[in-house]
Amino acid sequence: MKVTLISSVIPLLRLRGGQRGRYETLFRRPSYMQNIRVRFAPSPTGFLHIGGVRTALFNWLFARHNGGTFILRIEDTDQTRSTDESIQAILQGMEWCGMDWDEGPGKDGAHGPYRQTERLSIYREHVEKLLQSGRAYKCYCTPGGLEERRKAAMAEGRPPKYDRKCLGIENPPEGVTPVIRFRADTEGQTVVNDLIKGKVTFENSVLDDLIIMRSDGWPTYNFAVVVDDSTMGITHVLRGDDHLNNTPRQMQMYDALGYDMPQFGHLSMILGSDKARLSKRHGATSIMQYKEMGYLSEAMVNYLVRLGWSFGDQEIFSVEEMIKNFSLESVSSAAAVFNPDKLNWINHHWINAKPPREIAKLLLPMLAQMDLAPAEDGLWSLERLEKIVLAQREKSRTLVEMAELSRYFFVEPEMEQKAAEKFLTPEIKPVLERLIGLLEAIPDSGFNHAELEKVFHLVMEKTGLKMGKVAQPVRVAVTGGTVSPGIYETLEILGKEESLKRLRKVIEKI
RNA sequence: GGUCCCUUCGUCUAGCGGUCUAGGACGACGGCCUCUCACGCCGUAAACACGGGUUCGAGUCCCGUAGGGAUCACCA
Numbered sequence: 404m405k406v407t408l409i410s411s412v413i414p415l416l417r418l419r420g421g422q423r424g425r426y427e428t429l430f431r432r433p434s435y436m437q438n439i440r441v442r443f444a445p446s447p448t449g450f451l452h453i454g455g456v457r458t459a460l461f462n463w464l465f466a467r468h469n470g471g472t473f474i475l476r477i478e479d480t481d482q483t484r485s486t487d488e489s490i491q492a493i494l495q496g497m498e499w500c501g502m503d504w505d506e507g508p509g510k511d512g513a514h515g516p517y518r519q520t521e522r523l524s525i526y527r528e529h530v531e532k533l534l535q536s537g538r539a540y541k542c543y544c545t546p547g548g549l550e551e552r553r554k555a556a557m558a559e560g561r562p563p564k565y566d567r568k569c570l571g572i573e574n575p576p577e578g579v580t581p582v583i584r585f586r587a588d589t590e591g592q593t594v595v596n597d598l599i600k601g602k603v604t605f606e607n608s609v610l611d612d613l614i615i616m617r618s619d620g621w622p623t624y625n626f627a628v629v630v631d632d633s634t635m636g637i638t639h640v641l642r643g644d645d646h647l648n649n650t651p652r653q654m655q656m657y658d659a660l661g662y663d664m665p666q667f668g669h670l671s672m673i674l675g676s677d678k679a680r681l682s683k684r685h686g687a688t689s690i691m692q693y694k695e696m697g698y699l700s701e702a703m704v705n706y707l708v709r710l711g712w713s714f715g716d717q718e719i720f721s722v723e724e725m726i727k728n729f730s731l732e733s734v735s736s737a738a739a740v741f742n743p744d745k746l747n748w749i750n751h752h753w754i755n756a757k758p759p760r761e762i763a764k765l766l767l768p769m770l771a772q773m774d775l776a777p778a779e780d781g782l783w784s785l786e787r788l789e790k791i792v793l794a795q796r797e798k799s800r801t802l803v804e805m806a807e808l809s810r811y812f813f814v815e816p817e818m819e820q821k822a823a824e825k826f827l828t829p830e831i832k833p834v835l836e837r838l839i840g841l842l843e844a845i846p847d848s849g850f851n852h853a854e855l856e857k858v859f860h861l862v863m864e865k866t867g868l869k870m871g872k873v874a875q876p877v878r879v880a881v882t883g884g885t886v887s888p889g890i891y892e893t894l895e896i897l898g899k900e901e902s903l904k905r906l907r908k909v910i911e912k913i
Numbered sequence: 914g915g916u917c918c919c920u921u922c923g924u925c926u927a928g929c930g931g932u933c934u935a936g937g938a939c940g941a942c943g944g945c946c947u948c949u950c951a952c953g954c955c956g957u958a959a960a961c962a963c964g965g966g967u968u969c970g971a972g973u974c975c976c977g978u979a980g981g982g983a984u985c986a987c988c989a
Contacts, residue, residue, distance in 0.1 A: 446989045481988055546987065553986095562915060563985070582987055600918065609916055609985090617987040624989045648917055648984045671919075671982090678981060706925095709938090713926055716937040735926080738982060742924050745939040755952085798951040808950090859948090874948035886950040 424591020424607060426654045428664045439471025440638050443497075443504075444628070446478040447489030450689035451496035453741070454643065454673045454681060457707045461670060462641050463502045464708070464729040474635060475507030477518045478628075480621045485520075496690040499700050501722060506635075514635040519627055526622040529630045529660060530583055530615065538659040539615060541581035542569040564611035583616035585626065585656060593651035598668030598731050600644070605651040613652060629653050633662040641731075644669035668731055671738040673710060681741055697769060697801030699757065702750035710739045719752060747800040754805070755796050762796065762805075763788035769806040775813040790896050794888035808886075812896055815905070816883030826876040826885075832913045834873060835880065838862050839906050842899065850899040855891040880909040 443459040445451065466473035475497065479485035494508060506512030516522055533539035542565075553563040569575075570586065587610040595603045615626035622630070632640060647669045657664045675685030687693060693703055705720050712735070714720070714728045754762060763785055770776035776784065791809050799805035810816065841858045842850075862873055874890040881902055887893045894902045 444989090448989075478989065484988070542987095549987090557914080560914080603917070605917075611985095614987050619987075621987090623987070628989090643983090644918065645983055646989090649989095669918080674982075676924085680982075709925065711925090716927065718925090718938050737919050739926090740924055742939070745925065748939055751952095795951095797953090870948045872948090878949060884949090888950085890948055 424588055426588075426591075426593040426607075426651065426658060428594075428596045428654065428666060438638065439466060439469045440474065440636050441466050441471060441641060442474035442476050442632070442635065442637055443502075444476040444478050444631070444642075445493050446481065446484075447486060447493060448481065448484040449489055450492045450691065452681075453688050453690060453693075453707070456496065456500060456690045456703070457673060457710060458641065458643055458670055459497065459502055460500070460704060460707055461712070461729075461734065464725055465639065465641060465731065466505075467726045468729045471638075472505045472512075473502075474512070474514070474637070475504035475510075475517065476631060476635070477508060478624070480519045480623070480627055482520070482621070492689075492691065499694060500690065500704055501700060519622075519631065522627075522631065523621070525634060526616070526627060526630055529626075530622070533585065533615075533659060534583065536659065538586050539583050540570055540586060540612075541572075541575065542584045542612075542614070543572065543575050543579045543581045544568060545579070562609070565613070567612060570612070580618040582614045582618050584612040585615045585652070585659070587612050587652060588655055593654055595647070595650050595654070595667055597647070598639070598641070598666055599671075599734055599736050600647065600669055601736075603647065603650075607651065607655075610652055610655070615656075625649055625653055626656060629656040629660065629662070632665055633657065633660065637665050639668060640665045641668040641670060644671050668734075670734065671711060671736055674738050674740045676740060676742075678738075678740060685741065686743070697803035697805070698746070698750050699753045699765070699802075701753040701757065702746065705753065706746045706749045710741070711735045711737075719749070751800045754799055754802070759789045759792040759796070760785070762792045762802070766792060766802055766805060769802050770809075770813065773806055773810075775806065775810065787896065790892075794892045794896060811882040811884075811887070819879070819884045822879045822883075822885050826879045827909055827913055828876075829913055831872075831876045832910060834862065834866050834868065835876065835906060835910055837865065838873070838877065839903060839910070842894075842903055842906075845899065847899055850902075851895050852891045855894055859890070877906070881905045 441462045443455075443462050445455050445459075463473050465471070477490055477493070479490070490508070497504070504510060506514060507517045530539060534541075549565070552566060556563045565584070569581075569584070575581065587607070589607050589610055591607050593605045593607055595605070597603055613625060614623055616622050631637075650667055650669075654664055673681045675681045677685075681688060687696065690703065694700070701722075704722065704725075708720060708725050708729075709718065712729070712733055714733060717724075720728075766788060767776060767785075770788075776788075791812055792805070795805050795808050799808060838858065841861060842855075845854050845858065859870070859873060862868075863870060866873070875885065878887050878890055878893065879885060881887075881893065881897060888896075897905075
C-alpha cells in the first residue's frame with residue numbers, strides 16, 4: 404500500500420540529470436515523505452560477518468527508530484559462490500541478534516521476491532530497456548583479451564578502463580555470447596551527498612562501461628542493486644564505505660532507468676588491531692562463532708553499535724535504548740578498530756544484567772559440550788545451574804569461561820599440586836576433621852549458606868584461626884584449586900554429600 | 914599507481930570557534946575492600962598526526978603534507 408506511493412510521489416522531487424553530465428543526490432527528503440525503507444543485502448558466500456552485522460544493525464535501528472521498513476535481500480547472483488548453507492547462516496545470525504525483517508526470506512511483501520536469483524525476469528526487463536535507449540550495448544570481448552589490454556594499459560601508465568571496442572560494433576564475432584555493458588556518461592561530475600561522509604564529488608571521466616549482465620545471463624552487482632533498490636522502493640541505502648566508489652556509476656544507472664535516487668550513507672569499516680580490514684587473521688569474524696565462544700547477543704549488538712555510533716558518554720545500551728536514541732548524525736565517518744577487551748567487558752556486563760535463569764539456560768549447552776552436564780535441563784539441574792550462575796557471573800566474561808570455572812561443580816577436580824602443598828598441611832588436618840564433624844551434623848536440607856557460616860565460625864572459635872586460614876584449605880580440598888566463589892556458596896552448591904566426600908578424601912592423604 | 918574516504922589517549926569515543934590547563938569508557942598501573950579469584954570503589958599515566966592559513970580567538974573552518982584505509986573483476 405504505502406509502497407506504490409513512492410514511485411509516484413518521488414518524481415516531483417527528482418534531482419538528476421537535467422543538465423548533461425551532472426548527477427547529484429538530494430541531501431534531504433522533505434519530512435512529509437519520510438516513508439523510510441532500508442535494506443540489508445548480504446551475499447551468501449560465507450558466514451555472516453561481524454562487519455555485515457553492524458551494517459545490518461545500523462539499517463535495522465534506522466528503520467525501527469523512524470518507524471520504517473527493514474528489508475532483507477539475498478544477493479546471490481554469483482551462483483558459483485552462493486550456497487544455501489550461507490543463506491541459513493545469515494538468517495540464523497540475524498535472528499540471534501534479534502534483528503527481525505519486515506520483508507525478506509520467509510516474509511513476503513509487495514516487493515518480492517527477495518532473492519536475486521528469483522528476480523531474473525526483472526533484470527532482463529531493465530537490461531532490455533537500457534539496450535533500447537542506447538544506454539547499454541553488447542560486448543564480445545573475451546575475458547582473456549580484456550585482461551591483456553588492461554595489463555597493457557597499466558604498463559603504459561594509462562588507467563585500465565574498458566576501451567569501448569564493442570560500442571557500435573558492426574560485425575560481432577560468431578559463436579560468442581556477449582555480455583551487456585552500461586554506457587557510462589564520462590562528462591561532468593557526480594556528487595553524492597552522503598548522509599555520513601558529506602559531499603563527495605567524482606569526476607565522471609574516471610568511469611568506464613562496466614558489465615551489467617554477464618555472458619551467463621546473470622546481472623552483476625552494480626546493476627542488480629540499482630534495479631532491486633529501485634523496484635523495492637528503498638529510500639536510504641546504508642552500506643559499507645567500500646561501496647562509495649561504486650555510487651557514481653550506480654547513480655548514472657538510476658538516471659538512465661528513469662528511477663529516483665535513494666539517499667546514500669556509507670558506513671566506515673571495522674578494522675583489526677593492525678588497522679587492516681577485519682579478517683579471519685584477527686580471530687573470529689563470523690557472528691555465530693561469537694555465540695559459540697560464549698558471548699550474549701545483547702553484548703554483541705551493544706558492542707557493535709558503539710563501534711562508530713555514540714550517544715554522549717553512554718556505553719551500555721539495551722535494544723530499546725538503541726532504537727530510541729539512534730541517529731545517523733551521531734555515526735562516525737572514521738573506521739574503528741575491533742577491540743576484544745571491550746567486548747569482554749560489555750559481555751560481562753550483560754551476563755550480570757540478564758536474569759540468572761536465562762543465563763543458566765544458555766550455559767547448559769556449553770556444559771554439555773564439555774561433557775560436564777547432560778543436555779536435558781531437568782528442573783532440578785536448572786535450579787542448581789542458576790545458583791552456579793549467581794556464584795560465578797561476577798568473574799565470568801563469557802559463558803565458556805563460566806563453564807570452565809565451574810568444572811569442579813560437575814566432576815571431581817584434579818588437585819593442583821602447588822595449592823595442595825601450600826594449604827593441605829598436616830597442621831590443618833585436625834581443623835578439617837573438626838569441620839567434617841560439624842558438617843555431618845547439619846541436616847541434608849539445611850546445608851546452606853547460613854548454617855555453613857555458623858559452622859565455620861564455630862571452627863574459627865575453637866581453633867583460634869582466622870577465616871582465611873580455614874577457608875582456603877577447604878576451598879583447595881573441595882575444588883582442587885585456590886579460586887572459587889565464596890566458600891559457603893561453593894559448599895552449598897556442591898551439597899553435603901559431595902562436600903564431605905571430597906574433604907574426607909583429602910584428609911586421608913595428608 | 915589513479916580515484917575516493919579517514920586522522921582527539923594503546924582502543925572506542927565526547928567535543929559541532931571562546932565554557933578544553935580536552936571529558937567518558939575499555940585496557941594498563943597503584944590503592945581500598947576481602948575467605949581465594951573476581952566484582953565494586955578511589956586514584957595515576959595516557960591524545961587534538963604535521964605545516965600553513967582564516968579569525969580577536971581553532972581540537973573545532975580552509976588548504977597542503979604525511980600516515981592509514983577502500984576501490985579500480987563476466988565478486989558482491
